[in-house]
Amino acid sequence: MARNPGTPRLLRRLNDRTALELLLADGPLTRAELGERTGLSKVTAGQLLSRLEERGLVEVAGERAGGRGPHAALYGVVPSSAYVAGLEVLPDSITVGVADITGKIVVEVTVDPSGGKDPVRTVHNAVQRACASARVSLSQLRAFVIGTRGVVDPRTGDVRFSYDLPSWHVGVLASLRQTLGGSVTIENDVNLVALAEHRHGAAVGYDDFTVVWAGIGQGLGVMLGGRLHRGITGGAGEIGWLPVPGEPLPADVTQPQSGSFQRLVGNEALAGLAAAHGVGGLSVADQVRTAVVKGDDAYLNEVAARLGVGVAAVAVVLDPGLIVLSGDIGRAGGDELAAKVEKAVARVCPSEPRVVASRVAGNPVLRGALVAALEQAREQVFSDTV
Numbered sequence: 001m002a003r004n005p006g007t008p009r010l011l012r013r014l015n016d017r018t019a020l021e022l023l024l025a026d027g028p029l030t031r032a033e034l035g036e037r038t039g040l041s042k043v044t045a046g047q048l049l050s051r052l053e054e055r056g057l058v059e060v061a062g063e064r065a066g067g068r069g070p071h072a073a074l075y076g077v078v079p080s081s082a083y084v085a086g087l088e089v090l091p092d093s094i095t096v097g098v099a100d101i102t103g104k105i106v107v108e109v110t111v112d113p114s115g116g117k118d119p120v121r122t123v124h125n126a127v128q129r130a131c132a133s134a135r136v137s138l139s140q141l142r143a144f145v146i147g148t149r150g151v152v153d154p155r156t157g158d159v160r161f162s163y164d165l166p167s168w169h170v171g172v173l174a175s176l177r178q179t180l181g182g183s184v185t186i187e188n189d190v191n192l193v194a195l196a197e198h199r200h201g202a203a204v205g206y207d208d209f210t211v212v213w214a215g216i217g218q219g220l221g222v223m224l225g226g227r228l229h230r231g232i233t234g235g236a237g238e239i240g241w242l243p244v245p246g247e248p249l250p251a252d253v254t255q256p257q258s259g260s261f262q263r264l265v266g267n268e269a270l271a272g273l274a275a276a277h278g279v280g281g282l283s284v285a286d287q288v289r290t291a292v293v294k295g296d297d298a299y300l301n302e303v304a305a306r307l308g309v310g311v312a313a314v315a316v317v318l319d320p321g322l323i324v325l326s327g328d329i330g331r332a333g334g335d336e337l338a339a340k341v342e343k344a345v346a347r348v349c350p351s352e353p354r355v356v357a358s359r360v361a362g363n364p365v366l367r368g369a370l371v372a373a374l375e376q377a378r379e380q381v382f383s384d385t386v
Contacts, residue, residue, distance in 0.1 A: 012051070013383070015040060020057065020077060020382045024102060028061040037257055049075055052177075057081050057381070077102055083136050084377045085127055086369030087146045088189065089113075091164045094122065096130040097366045098141070101381065103374055107134035108366070119167050120175045127180065144180055145369040147189040149217060151238065154230045160184055183376055189213075191228050191239055192368030193326055193360070194221030195316045199371045201359035202324045206314035210320045212239070212311055215285070215327030218262055220314060239310050240266075265306045270329070273302055285328040292336050300333070300340055306346030307337075315345060326358040333357070336350035 017040060022037055023029060029037070035045035052058035061076035079100040079231035087097045095110045109130045131138050150162030159168040168186075176184045190213045197203040197211055206224035213219035221227040221235035230236050240262035242248060247260040251330065263269060267284050274280075274287040277299040281287035291299045311323055325338045334357045342355035360367055 012048075015044075015048055016052060017382045019045075019052070020378075023058065023075065023077045024066060024181035024378075026162060028074035028255060030064055030072040030074055032072065034075070051053060079104060080140075082142045082377050082381050083134075083140045084143045084145075084370060084373035085130065085141050086366050086371075086373050087123065087126070087144070088117075088363060088365040088369065089116050089123070089165065089168070091385075094126045095363060096126050096364055097363075097370055098130050098134045098136060099370050099374065101374070102375060103370070105370065106136070108363075109133055117167055119165075119172055120179055120205060123176060124179050138180075140236045141181075142372040142380055143183040143185075143190070144176075145185045145187060145373040145376070146176075147187055147192045147365040147369045149219075150187050151187055152186050152230075152234045152235050154232075157186060160234055185372065185376070187219075187369070187372060188219075188230070188234065188237070189365045190219035190221040190326075191230065192221075192372065193358075193364045194228060194324075194368070195371045196360045196364045196368035197221075197324050197326070197358065198223060198226075200361070200367060201364070202356045203322060208320050208324050209322040209324060210308070210314055211324045211326050212314065212330065213327040214307055214325065214329040216267065218259075218310065219327070220310075222318065222320075224318075224320075232308070239314070242310055242313055244309055261310050264309065265329075269306075270303060273306075274299065277302075283328070284353070285332040288329050288337065289332040301344075303329075303333070304337060304344045307341050311341055311353070311355060311360055312345045312349040315349045315351050319351050319353070321351075321353055323353050323355045324358055325355060326360075326364060331358050 004288035018038055019034055031045050031049060032042060034040050049058055054156060057078055058075050059078050060073045062074040064073035064074055065071050079102045082101040084099055086097045094113050097105050097108045099105045101224050107130055111126045111129060113122045148165055148168060150168055151158040153160040156206055158170045158173050162168045173186055190211060194211045203209045208224055211221035218240040220239040222236055240263040244260040244264050247263045250259055270284045279287045279291050279296060279299050281290050325341060338355045338357040346352045
């Protein structure tokens, strides 16, 4: 029987990829430790490390003291072997984070896009500023993931609709790829929050959960079986349009503020609720935070009951088991508001899902964009090592 000449090469590639993932997750490791965890002999593990060193992907990162013999070298992934960029684009700001291949964020900058009517030039300038701050060349960035509030078409990757970013339209993605390179992805912001919660936050270890975004606009991120569910047109998660008994149905679907659930829990509605309860604050998030500090259960219970309408609808349709409350309002309310939403949902929903507050530190959209960018970059860098 003829042997497949590609098999040894394929095995080396798979072993290299496995070793790099182990070094990222558990490293630095000695040659012997790497051999034990991969099932490879010391000789094969040594050959693997030499191969990765030659590629500039692995380096000696220290020593581990042994018994009476010489210290064993510790190997780790070279952080500068590749970099990625994650961005959050808002009408009044663009935040750029640059991370090395290990996931360490090396710089985060926020720029004012005012006057920048061309989104491609605005993004390019913001990325260049971040690269200058990080002392990283643009050519070292292997992937770019951009988070926006818009509806992104999963078939084309283009922004299909964005109420407050009108210049982000079909054709912007192609122009961005021409300017920055092929590895540019645009993603809905709440979907990126779901990725961040899955990797760094409250949903670590869960492959079925949802993120309810309560803030400026209402959103939903859905992860089923460890994968984001975007819907056929990218419209999955537009929970602001959820019909709510007692609230008028929208007369114009091009106006997000007209959605029934948005009318119930939007900034205007919750600000009016705070005024009725005498809760002060410059923003709705401030008002919720103040109520938590002062223990204003009457106000918080009403906020929770309103949010619970949307959470219950999600629970009875998807039964995700875990629902993470995020957004400006969700993060301001924290564990106390999440617990009250859980109780409100349990009164009307037979599945009684667990509701928890976000656990992602920093900017959750940016963290999610970096998670997605790192997955792309590692696939590029680690899958072709032989």
